[in-house]
Amino acid sequence: MKGKTHVMLGVAAGITAIxxxxxxxxxxxxxxxxxxSLMPDIDHPKSKLNQKLLFKKNRIFKFVFYIILSLGCIYFGISLNNKLLKILSITLAFTGLSHHRGFTHSLLGLLLFSMxxxxLAIRYNLIGAYKGFVIGYISHLIADSFTKGGIELFYPCSIKITFPFTIKSGGNEEELILKGLYFYLIYVLLKFIGV
Structure with a gap:
C-alpha cells in the first residue's frame, strides 16, 4: 500500500483509541x-522515511547505511553497556539485510522496533507514544496482509501471509479505502468539536 494510506490507517486507528x-x-x-504506520516500510529504499534518510535510494545504499548505523550502535552499546543501543543495533542490522516486506513486516520486527x-517512552515518560507506535505498526502489517504480495509475518520463515481477499497496492480498492478513511476522520473531528 502507499505511504499515505498507511498514515491514514494509523491515524484512524489512533484516533479511535484515544x-x-x-x-x-x-x-x-x-x-x-x-x-x-510508516516504520515497516523502512526496509524499502524509496519509502517515505528513507526518502529523508538515504542519499541514494537503492538497495545497496540502504544496506550500507543501516549496517554502518548498526555497527556504530553495537560499538557504543557495548562500550557504554547500553541496552537501547544494543537492541537498536540488532534492529538496524536486520533492516539493512532484509528485503521489502521481510523483517520489518514480521512479528520479530514489531517486537524489536517496539522494544x-x-x-525511550519509559525513559521520557511517554507511554502513550509507545502505545501509539505499536498501534500504527500493527495497522501497517494488517494493511499489507491485504495486498497480493502479503507479508512474511513469521520472518525469517519466508512464508507469505495474505488475507483470502486481496487488493492491488495503489489500485482502485486502495483509493476507495483511503476516501473512506478521510470521511471517517472528518466524522470524528466533527464529533470532537460538537457538530
Missing amino acids: SNYSLEKGIIFISSTVLG VVKI
Missing part, C-alpha cells in the same frame, strides 16, 4: 501512530 486523552497527549499519541520505542 477517547480519554488530553490534547497534548493525543498529539503525541497520533504522531507516534504515524511513525509506527526500542518502549525503552
Whole structure:
C-alpha cells in the first residue's frame, strides 16, 4: 500500500483509541501512530522515511547505511553497556539485510522496533507514544496482509501471509479505502468539536 494510506490507517486507528486523552497527549499519541504506520516500510529504499534518510535510494545504499548505523550502535552499546543501543543495533542490522516486506513486516520486527520505542517512552515518560507506535505498526502489517504480495509475518520463515481477499497496492480498492478513511476522520473531528 502507499505511504499515505498507511498514515491514514494509523491515524484512524489512533484516533479511535484515544477517547480519554488530553490534547497534548493525543498529539503525541497520533504522531507516534504515524511513525509506527510508516516504520515497516523502512526496509524499502524509496519509502517515505528513507526518502529523508538515504542519499541514494537503492538497495545497496540502504544496506550500507543501516549496517554502518548498526555497527556504530553495537560499538557504543557495548562500550557504554547500553541496552537501547544494543537492541537498536540488532534492529538496524536486520533492516539493512532484509528485503521489502521481510523483517520489518514480521512479528520479530514489531517486537524489536517496539522494544526500542518502549525503552525511550519509559525513559521520557511517554507511554502513550509507545502505545501509539505499536498501534500504527500493527495497522501497517494488517494493511499489507491485504495486498497480493502479503507479508512474511513469521520472518525469517519466508512464508507469505495474505488475507483470502486481496487488493492491488495503489489500485482502485486502495483509493476507495483511503476516501473512506478521510470521511471517517472528518466524522470524528466533527464529533470532537460538537457538530
